Amino acid sequence: MKKCVIFLLSAMLICIESIPFDHSCGENAEYHGCASACAIPTCANPNPEQSPHRACIQVCIICVCKSGYLRNQHGNCVKKNDCQKT
Template sequence: MKFLVLVLALIFTYTTLINGQCGENEVGDGCYNGCEPTCRDPHVSCIAMCGPGGCKCKPGYLRNSERKCVPEDEC
């Protein structure tokens, strides 16, 4: 069962990255684990562990309360 979940997560990640479904000011990261700085917590400490991948904010941008990536000075 765990193997199936892993395979499905990898397929989803690959499809998302290939199809360019990341939002504005986001980039695809094949190892993204869901931990990133936000406007509320710009200095969050993340564990350096590879996740299933996904979209994260571009450098210089932080995720706001609406889950959008905005320039740091707009937080």
């Protein structure tokens, strides 16, 4: 019985691991695994690391904007000079 349970658990783990995960993040964004929401540059705060008194909760952000892009108020990654246009 013990061998049967171990076999079934192993089979379930293999099945779960083989399910593909969609790493698509949208235009101008890339999969990062997990990044802190406190360090994500946005149009409203392009340099979050220079905001020492900013209240921040730890939230896992999987998709981050590519280098040279900032997240706007709609959640899209845009060039810095396009921040005011949205």
